[in-house]
Amino acid sequence: MAAEIICVGTELLLGDILNTNAQYLAQQLADLGIPHYYQTVVGDNPERLKQVIAIASDRSQILIFTGGLGPTPDDLTTETIADFFGSPLEEKPEIIADITQKYARRGREMTPSNRKQALIPQGADILPNRLGTAPGMIWQPRPNLTIFTFPGVPLEMRQMWQETVVPFLKSQGWGKEIIYSRHLRFWGIAESALAEKVYHLLNLPNPTVAPYASKGEVKLRVSAKAASAQEADRLIQPVEAEIRQIAGLNYFGADDDSLASVVGKLLIEKGETLSVAESCTGGGLGSMLTNIPGSSAYFMGGVISYDNQVKISLLGVSAEDLAQVGAVSDIVAKQMAVGVRDRLNTTWGLSITGIAGPGGGTETKPVGLVYIGLAGPNDLVQSFEHRFNSLQDRALIRHISACTAIDHLRRQLLSTN
Amino acid sequence: MAAEIICVGTELLLGDILNTNAQYLAQQLADLGIPHYYQTVVGDNPERLKQVIAIASDRSQILIFTGGLGPTPDDLTTETIADFFGSPLEEKPEIIADITQKYARRGREMTPSNRKQALIPQGADILPNRLGTAPGMIWQPRPNLTIFTFPGVPLEMRQMWQETVVPFLKSQGWGKEIIYSRHLRFWGIAESALAEKVYHLLNLPNPTVAPYASKGEVKLRVSAKAASAQEADRLIQPVEAEIRQIAGLNYFGADDDSLASVVGKLLIEKGETLSVAESCTGGGLGSMLTNIPGSSAYFMGGVISYDNQVKISLLGVSAEDLAQVGAVSDIVAKQMAVGVRDRLNTTWGLSITGIAGPGGGTETKPVGLVYIGLAGPNDLVQSFEHRFNSLQDRALIRHISACTAIDHLRRQLLSTN
Incomplete structure (x- = not known):
């Protein structure tokens, strides 16, 4: 069982945007312990997208698509997937209602082109998009193959992933042996200086300790593989305590702290x-x-x-x-x-x-x-x-x-x- | 004729790093007018890498690899490519000399593991790496197929691309037709509403017009394929003028304007x-x-x-x-x-x-x-x-x-x- 990420968008092939979605999803799959061996980027072209689906559905059991769910004619991920598996599209009234409501709240009217976003293959479930108008889907077109589609907008994709897909995957048994990470955060010390102070911890097997730096801030990621968050915490706690003692006031917080x-x-x-x-x-x-x-x-x-x-x-x-x-x-x-x-x-x-x-x-x-x-x-x-x-x-x-x-x-x- | 980017590295599949190499190479291919339809990320695994090579060499004529050229045992891009095409590896004395010299300048001695980096397939040419120890290669394993390999370190990859590969590709006739893009920027109109107003332009062959949206802003990318920036400009100008007239005050600027x-x-x-x-x-x-x-x-x-x-x-x-x-x-x-x-x-x-x-x-x-x-x-x-x-x-x-x-x-x- 393995998952594969397929990012659809000519803007990626032209180098107009950086593929942050692939990195986010890769991290998420790693956290859930879901094997992940391939990522593919393909443009907004139905023939080539179909070839990619053929290859990916042959070697992976979970296909995660991002991009190509918008209202414009070059957004064709959903219809191409449906076409590949020979399934007709059906209009979901609840999507129409949701889009209409979102437009109304902004004092606008839904345009005919948005109607396209309400089409998903027969038998697929809606993956709700709280922030934008393009919903995704969860679909099993055949046994042992699950497809998720997400819009390319990172904020929307991430929220949909967290709110719907993570609980779904956990209900399928994933995430039992998880990788649990604490990100310890530092200000006022260089990455190399901190790395030297905690050098003896950088080759631990479990938890592992890895340094990063970005925009003046230094982070240490302490990652433990364990059957539960509690067990992971028990592994991480002494290492974290040692690091915090070494770093003193340069340590300012962890994870979501700023x-x-x-x-x-x-x-x-x-x-x-x-x-x-x-x-x-x-x-x-x-x-x-x-x-x-x-x-x-x-x-x-x-x-x-x-x-x-x-x-x-x-x-x-x-x-x-x-x-x-x-x-x-x-x-x-x-x-x-x-x-x-x-x-x-x-x-x-x-x-x-x-x-x-x-x-x-x-x-x-x-x-x-x-x-x-x-x-x-x-x-x-x-x-x-x-x-x-x-x-x-x-x-x-x-x-x-x-x-x-x-x-x-x-x-x-x-x-x- | 099309190029394909293949990034090799388990760190990409774990989401530890962002794939900036793919974006850079994609932009470069676009600038040279080289068609580019697929990007693939695969881990440091010879079997899966071979499968990727099989698929890519079947549909593309230029394969660009990044990553997996280092001295450690999990760096196996070169030997896997050679193995796939059934070519033996040979040690290049000039690479040994270059690595020895680079280590000497840092006051170090070359390690036995570096020897591996001097092996390239018979008939391949060295793609010199001025900044690091891992050279790449330019290789034609069979007619109508050219392979480039680069280290994963962005700075080294970019320098090698600019210094050796761009001149090589230009000598092959590429870069005569470039893709030149203008990004027109809009505020106060939804992507779908703008797309409807310029619907008749969304299927033009040259220049092409494609909409995007991010954080409330809508963009239209107008891309022309032309032999010179001047000619591209001549193709883009009337389309841009029409779009700006249609959009009115919703258009606020282009490219780097905010x-x-x-x-x-x-x-x-x-x-x-x-x-x-x-x-x-x-x-x-x-x-x-x-x-x-x-x-x-x-x-x-x-x-x-x-x-x-x-x-x-x-x-x-x-x-x-x-x-x-x-x-x-x-x-x-x-x-x-x-x-x-x-x-x-x-x-x-x-x-x-x-x-x-x-x-x-x-x-x-x-x-x-x-x-x-x-x-x-x-x-x-x-x-x-x-x-x-x-x-x-x-x-x-x-x-x-x-x-x-x-x-x-x-x-x-x-x-x-």
């Missing part, structure tokens, strides 16, 4: 509040903090002081200091933090001022120079200088600046426990 | 400035606008008024109205836009207030209800109600809200030309 969610929990525990003053991140820090549901309990708001005049008028930054040392300086970072803390009447004020590039850098203040200001209770006022010069990528400098600002607050919150 | 960059250009042209007031997006609107290099020319800053008290104190929103109609209302959206425009002394003020969820929704104000306010010159004050209820995803509701706000400003800027 710097913003961890800081949010700490603020709620302490009953404290936060405001932000942003220059080069232009709202990215506030956006990251408010990405957490329930952040209104501790995040009051902030000022995007992109222009110096706004730093003066809304934050009370000294015009003299701005003229003398410039906006990208520790003095201004501190004044911004204090200004927003006082004006928004919060426990903490967090500020960022820097040069995100690509232009605006000078010899003494190059692209990537960023100051973070932190104002807190008991007249605490700090600033931190960072040089992200080597990144040379505007979006990355902005992202890492926002993360680093939140990380400074996290360390401060933990140290004043 | 809503934020387009609005930025319009503001610069007019010498006007912008500020923002954000509630549910928490800084995401400002972040999107300042993602554009040079945005400081027109974007002054803004207020993140997450808490109602901040709406009152920093934006001058009426406490009475807040109590009476609530923060998520057209009245408050307008007051926020006017407030930020006046306080930051900008031409335009753009505001967002809404319920991003997952909590906070009520019967009358459900999750996804968003008001956008726009204040401009000549006492222009507008508000727009949107119901993104069906999305049910906090991050997506916030993203689409920010895009929609920028889009309203774009339409206003275009209509007051």
Whole structure:
């Protein structure tokens, strides 16, 4: 028994998009312990798609299709599968009703081309799509062959997979010996430095420990193969504890934790509040903090002081200091933090001022120079200088600046426990 | 004549890595005008790899392999290919010399396992690897079939492709006809609605027109096959012009344009400035606008008024109205836009207030209800109600809200030309 992934879309063959769906599904199959030996990409072409179905249905028992479920004429995955297995399509009134309702809620009318999305082969079950209009299907066209179809939109595909397909596969007996992973997350330490500290753990057989890094964050994936989550947890727990002890404050959370969610929990525990003053991140820090549901309990708001005049008028930054040392300086970072803390009447004020590039850098203040200001209770006022010069990528400098600002607050919150 | 990409590696089947090599090679084949209909991923397993070679060599004339060229026992791409075509391997002394030298430069000695990397099928040519130790090969195992092998390391693969394979393919006559694509971008229209309007163009032979959608944005890719960029442009231009006429204001730009960059250009042209007031997006609107290099020319800053008290104190929103109609209302959206425009002394003020969820929704104000306010010159004050209820995803509701706000400003800027 093995599963095979078939991604349909000329945009993949042209290299217009990266095939993140294949990676996601591959991880999911591995987690469920379902063998998976082949992935195929084919364009929106019925003849070639049929050839792929012929090959795949001959060697695999679970076929997972993504893409080609949309309303346009080049979306032909469903009809080609039905055609291959010689099954007529039938219109499902519940799909029509669902699409009509979704359009109505957006104040639009369903178009005739959407009708196509309500056609699935006789005997197939609908795989509901809560987020989009294109449902998928679960179909057994013959014994020992199960077909799943998903839209190509990653968000929709993932939700459908989690909500319907995972329970279905588990009900079929999959996922008994599972691979259970904890992702431990770190900020403020390089991948190579962390790997060296935990070197003796990188060749364990079960659980395994593997390092990753992306956008300034380092992760260690600790994976255990076990018959139950409890057993996996028992294997992972001592290794996790050792890693956390080694990493100290550089460890900030696990799995779905983010710097913003961890800081949010700490603020709620302490009953404290936060405001932000942003220059080069232009709202990215506030956006990251408010990405957490329930952040209104501790995040009051902030000022995007992109222009110096706004730093003066809304934050009370000294015009003299701005003229003398410039906006990208520790003095201004501190004044911004204090200004927003006082004006928004919060426990903490967090500020960022820097040069995100690509232009605006000078010899003494190059692209990537960023100051973070932190104002807190008991007249605490700090600033931190960072040089992200080597990144040379505007979006990355902005992202890492926002993360680093939140990380400074996290360390401060933990140290004043 | 068609090329096929075969990526070998169990790490791809486990979802440990994203298959960026397939996307890169797909783009490169498209640029050279080489037809490409299939991509396959298979693990480090000789039997299954042979089956894949059998299928691919039957339907394609150029096979491009990535991965499985390293020194470890699970790297077996070269020997499996040779085995399939019944050709013996021979050791190439020049590869041994090259590997020895590379190790020496790093102060190391070549290991016995590296010797394996010097074996290629009789009659094959070496595809040199300047950056790593694993060379690839160019081989014609039989007439009308050319095989390329590359290591899986993206940096090495790309360099080898550019330095050796592109010149080779061009010498074979490829690259005379290229595929040149324009991506036309739309906001405020559903994919199905746009597809219906341009339905008569979706089956053109050259250029081809294909729709996509992602995160609220719709794109049409117009691709022409032509001997030169100029000729492609000549083919694309009338189709693009027709689409733009049909789409009207729903068309906002092409290729690297974004809503934020387009609005930025319009503001610069007019010498006007912008500020923002954000509630549910928490800084995401400002972040999107300042993602554009040079945005400081027109974007002054803004207020993140997450808490109602901040709406009152920093934006001058009426406490009475807040109590009476609530923060998520057209009245408050307008007051926020006017407030930020006046306080930051900008031409335009753009505001967002809404319920991003997952909590906070009520019967009358459900999750996804968003008001956008726009204040401009000549006492222009507008508000727009949107119901993104069906999305049910906090991050997506916030993203689409920010895009929609920028889009309203774009339409206003275009209509007051």
